[in-house]
Amino acid sequence: MTMRTGFAEGELCWTDLQTSDVEAAKAFYAEVFGWRYEDLPTPDGRSYAKAFLGDDLVSVIAPQTPGRESAGQPGCWNVYFATDDARDLAAELAHSSGHLEFGPEAVGDTGVMVFFAPPGGGTTGAWQAGSHFGAARSQETGALVWAELLTPEPQAAVGFFQQLFGHEVTEYPQDDGGTYTTLMVDGTEVAGIARVPGDAQDTLQPGWQVYFGVSDVAEAVKAAVAAGGVVLVAPDEGEPEDAEEAGTIATLRDPQGGVFSVLEV
Numbered sequence: 001m002t003m004r005t006g007f008a009e010g011e012l013c014w015t016d017l018q019t020s021d022v023e024a025a026k027a028f029y030a031e032v033f034g035w036r037y038e039d040l041p042t043p044d045g046r047s048y049a050k051a052f053l054g055d056d057l058v059s060v061i062a063p064q065t066p067g068r069e070s071a072g073q074p075g076c077w078n079v080y081f082a083t084d085d086a087r088d089l090a091a092e093l094a095h096s097s098g099h100l101e102f103g104p105e106a107v108g109d110t111g112v113m114v115f116f117a118p119p120g121g122g123t124t125g126a127w128q129a130g131s132h133f134g135a136a137r138s139q140e141t142g143a144l145v146w147a148e149l150l151t152p153e154p155q156a157a158v159g160f161f162q163q164l165f166g167h168e169v170t171e172y173p174q175d176d177g178g179t180y181t182t183l184m185v186d187g188t189e190v191a192g193i194a195r196v197p198g199d200a201q202d203t204l205q206p207g208w209q210v211y212f213g214v215s216d217v218a219e220a221v222k223a224a225v226a227a228g229g230v231v232l233v234a235p236d237e238g239e240p241e242d243a244e245e246a247g248t249i250a251t252l253r254d255p256q257g258g259v260f261s262v263l264e265v
Contacts, residue, residue: 003056006133007082010165010185013134014127015144015210016060018068019075019256022049025061028254031227032220032262033142033212037061056136058143074257077210078115079147079191080125081165082134086112089126089164098160104128118160120153122207139213145263146211148192154181157193205259209251213265217248220262228255 110132233251
């Protein structure tokens with residue numbers, strides 16, 4: 001278990017879910033991860049749910065934006081990198097190969113939010129901490145343990161994140177001739193970037209894939225299916241080459257369309 005009280009520039013600090021049915025999503029993820037919730041109102045009269053492990057905040061389940069809701073878009077997990085200055089970061093995007101999608105916008109006194117996309121796509125959040133710094137737990141069951149960007153332009157995306165956050169990188173050659181690249185902060189790997197798998201078909205789309213820790217992938221898959229989820233990549237199909245080190249993996253879709261993976265920790 002890793003307890004956090006803050007994050008350095010360029011670390012992955014937070015993930016949240018935007019969904020068409022907050023109550024249904026709460027029930028689903030409670031079955032899979034054992035989360036408990038505290039509900040809070042939104043300015044438009046709806047509500048969102050803060051998700052906890054014990055007394056520690058690990059995520060939020062929020063209603064979709066009106067645009068996504070009216071378009072019938074599926075649920076979506078977002079990822080956020082910590083930044084010391086969201087406004088400076090947004091200004092820097094004008095001189096990069098990516099583009100600004102939203103913000104910067106203050107979210108009360110909790111922090112300042114920016115959404116942007118690297119070359120090749122993949123909506124990405126950045127978060128300047130106010131009263132909310134990010135997830136209080138990581139690298140354990142029920143908490144975020146990893147995230148990776150699947151993109152048609154991995155080399156361009158790597159260069160973009162290096163420019164924006166100053167990430168160091170480590171490259172891992174793959175059997176298909178490609179490279180899996182990890183972004184690093186102070187010598188620690190914080191996220192991955194890879195080309196969209198050629199055999200992904202409709203199971204894995206370009207964009208960020210989030211991984212949550214579980215103690216037993218088979219049991220997590222069983223709980224997800226019983227709660228209405230769908231298995232996109234079964235454990236025996238999705239294990240990495242070095243499964244002993246990386247753990248067993250499965251990719252799932254919740255009943256509202258949010259895609260996530262579970263990783264044995």
